[in-house]
Amino acid sequence: MNILILGGGGREHALAWAVLQNPRCDRLIVAPGNAGIAGIADCADLDITDPGAVVTFAEEESVDFVIIGPEAPLAAGVADRLAEAGILVFGPSAEAARLEASKAFAKEVCNACGAPTAPYARFTDAEAAKAHVAARGAPIVVKADGLAAGKGVVVAESVAEAEAAIDAMLGGAFGQAGAEVVIEAFMAGEEASFFVLCDGAHVLPVGTAQDHKRIGEGDTGPNTGGMGAYSPAPVMTPEVEARALDEIVRPTVAELARRGTPYRGVLYAGLMIENGRPRLVEYNVRFGDPECQALMMRLGGQALDLMLAAAEGRLDRARVHWADDHAVTVVIAAQGYPGAVEKGAPIGGLDGLPEDSFHMMFHGGTAFAEGRIVAAGGRVLNATARGATLAEARDRAYALAGAVELPGGLMRRDIGWRALGKPSHEG
Ligand code: GLY
Numbered sequence: 001m002n003i004l005i006l007g008g009g010g011r012e013h014a015l016a017w018a019v020l021q022n023p024r025c026d027r028l029i030v031a032p033g034n035a036g037i038a039g040i041a042d043c044a045d046l047d048i049t050d051p052g053a054v055v056t057f058a059e060e061e062s063v064d065f066v067i068i069g070p071e072a073p074l075a076a077g078v079a080d081r082l083a084e085a086g087i088l089v090f091g092p093s094a095e096a097a098r099l100e101a102s103k104a105f106a107k108e109v110c111n112a113c114g115a116p117t118a119p120y121a122r123f124t125d126a127e128a129a130k131a132h133v134a135a136r137g138a139p140i141v142v143k144a145d146g147l148a149a150g151k152g153v154v155v156a157e158s159v160a161e162a163e164a165a166i167d168a169m170l171g172g173a174f175g176q177a178g179a180e181v182v183i184e185a186f187m188a189g190e191e192a193s194f195f196v197l198c199d200g201a202h203v204l205p206v207g208t209a210q211d212h213k214r215i216g217e218g219d220t221g222p223n224t225g226g227m228g229a230y231s232p233a234p235v236m237t238p239e240v241e242a243r244a245l246d247e248i249v250r251p252t253v254a255e256l257a258r259r260g261t262p263y264r265g266v267l268y269a270g271l272m273i274e275n276g277r278p279r280l281v282e283y284n285v286r287f288g289d290p291e292c293q294a295l296m297m298r299l300g301g302q303a304l305d306l307m308l309a310a311a312e313g314r315l316d317r318a319r320v321h322w323a324d325d326h327a328v329t330v331v332i333a334a335q336g337y338p339g340a341v342e343k344g345a346p347i348g349g350l351d352g353l354p355e356d357s358f359h360m361m362f363h364g365g366t367a368f369a370e371g372r373i374v375a376a377g378g379r380v381l382n383a384t385a386r387g388a389t390l391a392e393a394r395d396r397a398y399a400l401a402g403a404v405e406l407p408g409g410l411m412r413r414d415i416g417w418r419a420l421g422k423p424s425h426e427g
Helices: 010-020 051-060 071-075 078-084 103-113 126-136 159-170 238-258 291-299 302-311 390-402
Strands: 002-007 027-032 065-068 088-090 120-123 140-144 153-156 181-185 190-199 203-211 214-216 220-223 228-231 264-274 277-284 326-333 359-363 366-369 372-375 379-387
Touching: 002 010, 002 051, 010 027, 010 291, 010 302, 010 359, 010 379, 051 078, 065 078, 065 302, 071 078, 078 088, 088 264, 088 302, 103 120, 103 181, 103 238, 103 277, 120 126, 126 140, 126 159, 126 181, 140 159, 153 159, 159 181, 190 238, 190 291, 190 302, 203 238, 203 291, 203 302, 228 291, 228 390, 238 264, 238 277, 264 302, 291 302, 291 326, 291 359, 291 379, 326 390, 359 390, 379 390
Parallel strands: 002 027, 002 065, 065 088
Antiparallel strands: 120 181, 140 153, 140 181, 190 203, 190 264, 203 228, 214 220, 228 326, 264 277, 326 379, 359 379, 366 372
């Protein structure tokens, strides 16, 4: 089987690594890929948000199955066009991808199917939005409706902070993505990420994780795309997982099927859990990055069989074969992240790292320059490891991270702290 993965970050390196372990994969192409992916697969220069270009490329390369990593090609309708061309695809249609591409749409679907989430209101007018905030008080959450690369959510501690977010979003800070804002009640509790494969009718959980969104240790400082993750998330007990499936995921999937836009792909439910009760924070229509790196480390080659089952509508007969294991990924980011970063710093120590079913250095923003691998993005590397316990996985991931040198690079030293307790070396 010839397989094409769209994307070029740590998530796609992890997907490629897992897919290549499955004997059903004869040839793997990743577009655009990165310097790490180039070591294990063919990389192609392709505009992955252009549905016509992706279909033409897939036909020319006799691709049998396309796995779409990021949200932008999904929102652009790449899965729709591949399906129309008769090419098997893992990822939802543009209409179903609105669960991530429009926060207001996701809220409307939740209300229609009774999935628990925070009460909300939507605004295009700043004065009306501010009046709503003044009436409700803080803390309160302000979200840009559209895709804003993970930066469109502000958990405002004060009314002034909420007003500033409203002004920034409706004032054009995120372009069209901020033309409408969703304002919702603050939810207390512990966050977790829940990943569920869907084939339009059936659902299959493929793991839980906890991300570390803030740049600083102890969850301080600005938000990032994620500085590390671990799987499974202890807060997702079997009871919480069953409630999340029954009360949130299944009703959502049924509602989209009822509307004639069935959901196929991975549904990533960002949950807030308080006293054993899960509520939806947001939906994403793809694997999380860096959560995917930890998930793939645990799933290995079976990930391809599961994604094929989702694409082919036979998830009711699919099963996940779990080992009793844990995985951790630690992000190494470039100097300046999450702000503007310096690109081009050479990365040392990559040769000779262990690469096996317990350790993988998944590349995020890397490229080749003058024969060397250099930093080419904000989140550069993902040191990922598996172990019998979370502590063992964490220790292996940090040993791996410590073996590479990225000038000015930064990483959090406390990945997993909610489950493991604060590390003693934390300042
Ligand atoms: N790690 C969060 C995300 O992928 O959206």
